[in-house]
Amino acid sequence: MSWRVLRLEGVGKDFDRADGGVAQVLRDVTLTVERGSFFTLLGPSGCGKSTLLNIVAGFEGATTGGVSLDDTPVTGPGTDRTVIFQDVSNALFPWMNARENVEFGPKMARLGARARQELSEKYLRLVGLDADGGKFPFELSGGMKQRIQIARALANDPDILLMDEPFAALDAITKKHLQVEFRKIWNETGKTIFYITHDIFEALLLSTHLAVMTAGPEAGIKEIFQIDLKEPRSPSNPDFAALYSRVESLIDEEVQRMRAR
Amino acid sequence: MNPRKLLLRTLSAACALGLWWLSSGTLFNPILVPPPHKVAVNLWEMTAEGEILFHAWASLRRVIVGYAFGSVLGILTGVAVARIRIAEDMLEPPLQFVRNITPVAIIPLAVNAFGLEEPSKYFVIIYSTIIPVVFNTAAGVASTPQIRVRAAMCLGAGRWEIFARVVLPSAWPFILTGLRVALGFAFMGVVAAEMIAAESGVGYLIMQSRNMLLPEQMFSGLFLLGLIGLVTDRAFQFTIGRLMRRYMLQTAAFD
Ligand SMILES: Nc1ncnc2c1ncn2[C@@H]1O[C@H](COP(=O)(O)OP(=O)(O)OP(=O)(O)O)[C@@H](O)[C@H]1O
Ligand SMILES: [Mg+2]
Numbered sequence: 465m466s467w468r469v470l471r472l473e474g475v476g477k478d479f480d481r482a483d484g485g486v487a488q489v490l491r492d493v494t495l496t497v498e499r500g501s502f503f504t505l506l507g508p509s510g511c512g513k514s515t516l517l518n519i520v521a522g523f524e525g526a527t528t529g530g531v532s533l534d535d536t537p538v539t540g541p542g543t544d545r546t547v548i549f550q551d552v553s554n555a556l557f558p559w560m561n562a563r564e565n566v567e568f569g570p571k572m573a574r575l576g577a578r579a580r581q582e583l584s585e586k587y588l589r590l591v592g593l594d595a596d597g598g599k600f601p602f603e604l605s606g607g608m609k610q611r612i613q614i615a616r617a618l619a620n621d622p623d624i625l626l627m628d629e630p631f632a633a634l635d636a637i638t639k640k641h642l643q644v645e646f647r648k649i650w651n652e653t654g655k656t657i658f659y660i661t662h663d664i665f666e667a668l669l670l671s672t673h674l675a676v677m678t679a680g681p682e683a684g685i686k687e688i689f690q691i692d693l694k695e696p697r698s699p700s701n702p703d704f705a706a707l708y709s710r711v712e713s714l715i716d717e718e719v720q721r722m723r724a725r
Numbered sequence: 726m727n728p729r730k731l732l733l734r735t736l737s738a739a740c741a742l743g744l745w746w747l748s749s750g751t752l753f754n755p756i757l758v759p760p761p762h763k764v765a766v767n768l769w770e771m772t773a774e775g776e777i778l779f780h781a782w783a784s785l786r787r788v789i790v791g792y793a794f795g796s797v798l799g800i801l802t803g804v805a806v807a808r809i810r811i812a813e814d815m816l817e818p819p820l821q822f823v824r825n826i827t828p829v830a831i832i833p834l835a836v837n838a839f840g841l842e843e844p845s846k847y848f849v850i851i852y853s854t855i856i857p858v859v860f861n862t863a864a865g866v867a868s869t870p871q872i873r874v875r876a877a878m879c880l881g882a883g884r885w886e887i888f889a890r891v892v893l894p895s896a897w898p899f900i901l902t903g904l905r906v907a908l909g910f911a912f913m914g915v916v917a918a919e920m921i922a923a924e925s926g927v928g929y930l931i932m933q934s935r936n937m938l939l940p941e942q943m944f945s946g947l948f949l950l951g952l953i954g955l956v957t958d959r960a961f962q963f964t965i966g967r968l969m970r971r972y973m974l975q976t977a978a979f980d
Contacts, residue, residue, distance in 0.1 A: 543879070547875065557873070572882050620881065
């Protein structure tokens with residue numbers, strides 16, 4: 465499908481709470497994600513980042529407003545958007561080896577065995593696991609599993625990858641490697657990325673656009689940045705450091721506000 | 726098996742036999758509780774005469790038929806309860822009620838309803854099998870991680886594919902646990918039913934031997950029961966290990 469922008473317009477979300485009340489989580493979220501960009505949402509814990517991503521994925525409907533690709537409304541999950549989950553052990557199919565996991569999407573698309581194999585080879589190579597196709601998820605480390613999940617998503621050729629803190633559960637070293645590698649993959653594949661993190665450093669390292677959210681309830685967008693830092697990006701670069709502290713103070717403001725309530 | 730384990734196991738078996746041998750004639754009347762060597766002789770004779778095989782096969786045949794029906798019915802019902810709202814609302818209460826009625830207690834009803842022949846045995850076995858299978862299947866289906874289903878949706882799986890390729894495989898460890906428990910229940914059910922009304926089978930053999938004052942034969946029946954249970958359970962695990970290994974990878978080793 466050829467579209468130019470992913471649009472969120474006046475998105476609000478209420479949940480019915482178990483105690484009978486209503487949780488007003490999101491209020492009037494409006495933003496535009498251009499095709500090919502790396503758009504990151506950053507916000508205090510519990511503000512509604514995952515909720516927003518689930519709405520974009522089509523897993524949940526918005527209470528008000530809506531999501532659309534150009535003018536086509538998003539009404540449910542679709543193969544044009546694939547989610548990369550943080551909880552990779554549950555996201556992968558444990559009874560399938562790495563190759564079979566990667567071939568799941570192509571299989572659903574009714575591709576033949578030959579075409580599927582070509583795809584799984586290509587994407588396992590892209591994530592550096594071409595030698596591990598026969599291994600089952602339980603035989604792989606957390607970082608390797610996350611690579612498999614990325615390969616599985618890419619083999620299905622979605623337009624948008626929706627990523628909910630994909631590297632947050634990994635150790636610092638693995639995380640750093642995957643961040644660098646993933647940025648390369650994004651460069652090579654030209655996918656549109658909708659990314660969630662609460663790690664400012666990660667956000668500045670990866671994104672082309674960064675939206676900082678306000679604290680919930682009734683969370684919204686506080687500020688949106690376009691990031692044009694000098695490549696390769698490095699925290700020792702003064703512009704990087706300045707932007708870092710700017711974003712950090714925004715987040716701190718929100719956390720203070722949340723505490724004050 | 727390492728030598729130490731083998732030694733310990735031999736030792737414990739020898740102790741059990743020794744205690745049995747000592748108690749027969751001291752603690753118990755040796756006519757009613759005969760010593761192990763007499764039972765061994767009887768077991769040998771009955772095997773040679775083909776009686777062991779006859780009764781074992783009679784029970785086994787009943788279990789195969791009843792267990793097959795009970796398993797299929799149990800899986801289908803369990804899936805329905807977990808996935809279909811109406812089925813849950815309609816079936817959950819009666820199932821919760823009925824699960825308290827042990828299979829043994831259902832035997833008189835089975836005889837009244839289905840007579841003294843095979844159908845009443847099948848009924849008891851199906852009843853014994855279906856309860857654990859339904860509850861385990863329903864629990865397994867309901868426990869499929871939501872994000873696994875969502876991942877499959879993103880990858881283009883339709884409703885049926887999600888069920889067949891994601892929900893069912895996720896539930897297999899639970900279903901197989903239920904099936905294994907049910908296999909044990911099926912034998913308990915059939916033996917009890919045979920004790921009350923039958924002309925063949927291990928339960929019949931045990932009851933008849935007691936009535937006819939043939940205690941050696943009664944012990945042979947008990948031994949046979951233990952052996953059949955052990956062999957079928959091992960066969961079950963072996964088959965699962967062969968056919969369903971990849972579905973068991975998501976849980977601790979199946980043993
Ligand atoms: N199904 C639900 N029912 C009721 N409340 C919900 C539900 N899902 C989320 N919430 C509430 O919505 C708010 C936002 O949750 P969400 O998971 O989107 O936050 P988040 O920004 O992703 O947080 P984190 O950074 O910790 O992942 C939370 O207060 C949460 O309690
Ligand atoms: Mg979240």
